[in-house]
Amino acid sequence: MMKNYKTRILSNQEIAPDYYRMKILAPGFGQHARPGQFVMFRVQRSMPPLLRRPFGVFRTGFLPADCDGMPEKEYLEILYKVVGHGTAIMRELHSGDAVEVLGPLGRGFEPGDPQREKILVGGGIGLVPLFMLAEDRVKESPVRLLMGGRTRDDILVVTEFERLGVETYVSTDDGSLGEEGFVTQMLERKLRKYPDAEVYCCGPLPMISAVNTICAAQNVPLQVSLEALMACGVGACLGCVVKGAGHTEEHPRYLCTCKAGPVFHAAELDWHALGTPAADSCEGCKS
Ligand SMILES: Cc1cc2nc3c(=O)[nH]c(=O)nc-3n(C[C@H](O)[C@H](O)[C@H](O)COP(=O)(O)OP(=O)(O)OC[C@H]3O[C@@H](n4cnc5c(N)ncnc54)[C@H](O)[C@@H]3O)c2cc1C
Numbered sequence: 001m002m003k004n005y006k007t008r009i010l011s012n013q014e015i016a017p018d019y020y021r022m023k024i025l026a027p028g029f030g031q032h033a034r035p036g037q038f039v040m041f042r043v044q045r046s047m048p049p050l051l052r053r054p055f056g057v058f059r060t061g062f063l064p065a066d067c068d069g070m071p072e073k074e075y076l077e078i079l080y081k082v083v084g085h086g087t088a089i090m091r092e093l094h095s096g097d098a099v100e101v102l103g104p105l106g107r108g109f110e111p112g113d114p115q116r117e118k119i120l121v122g123g124g125i126g127l128v129p130l131f132m133l134a135e136d137r138v139k140e141s142p143v144r145l146l147m148g149g150r151t152r153d154d155i156l157v158v159t160e161f162e163r164l165g166v167e168t169y170v171s172t173d174d175g176s177l178g179e180e181g182f183v184t185q186m187l188e189r190k191l192r193k194y195p196d197a198e199v200y201c202c203g204p205l206p207m208i209s210a211v212n213t214i215c216a217a218q219n220v221p222l223q224v225s226l227e228a229l230m231a232c233g234v235g236a237c238l239g240c241v242v243k244g245a246g247h248t249e250e251h252p253r254y255l256c257t258c259k260a261g262p263v264f265h266a267a268e269l270d271w272h273a274l275g276t277p278a279a280d281s282c283e284g285c286k287s
């Protein structure tokens, strides 16, 4: 159930250059959040940027009770990369600062067939929504994570997946960590070994498209988590629409990434149109 949490930050730590993890006090959030869902985070109230920013839910949990008798605190955690104005403000926030978070939002990952291997493919910060999925799926099926980044600095929290019992494989474009090359090369090899696997993917669009091409060629079920510019996060502004499979001028089929997604079955999307604006975005989406 979606709720607007007027709450405060518990911690905000740099984990690699330009990457941060933030724990936010959120009583009751965990019982509603599903793997792959996201929150809209209001950076600040009165000054630009006025719009909330979308972030995947990395995990939920409880901080232990304090020794001075304070009860345990339920939190949600996000992992973010500083890319612009809003995230630059976020990196300056501290424990105790007041924030607003709307969520959990959107359609998350479907669990798939428990009899089949799961291969999770993450690119850079795209790893975020895969953690709760791994946590959930590893109880029933073998889970393997293929994680790609430009350099070693883009490879985050892989050991936390390993602690769940997930087998992890890393590639970097420059070879500074793991195998040199693209994560898609690893995927092709793994699918030769585990042809019955189901694939789940989140990362930059070129990577997702390449993963879709590989999976489509082998009839491998694929779910992808898409990123889009989002102004409202709840289906009201139409700033985040993408074209669905079968879209034509005569029979338009638009999907809001925030409500119909951000997770889609690959077959639901018009892959040729992805990456080009699906409709005129509202001006508000840009501030
Ligand atoms: C469902 C969803 C989940 C997301 N989860 C995460 C996450 O877990 N961690 C994380 O770091 N980021 C995540 N993002 C992306 C994040 O929302 C943007 O990086 C953030 O809004 C940038 O805000 P800003 O004000 O710093 O950047 P701006 O100043 O608004 O923009 C800086 C640059 O980033 C680009 N940009 C901004 N937002 C997006 C976007 N949504 N998609 C693609 N490019 C964008 C802009 O075009 C511009 O080039 C997610 C996005 C979506 C839609």
Ligand code: FES
Residues within 6 Å of the ligand: 229, 230, 231, 232, 233, 234, 235, 236, 237, 238, 239, 240, 241, 256, 257, 258, 259
């Ligand atoms: S962000 Fe407004 S409709 Fe999706």
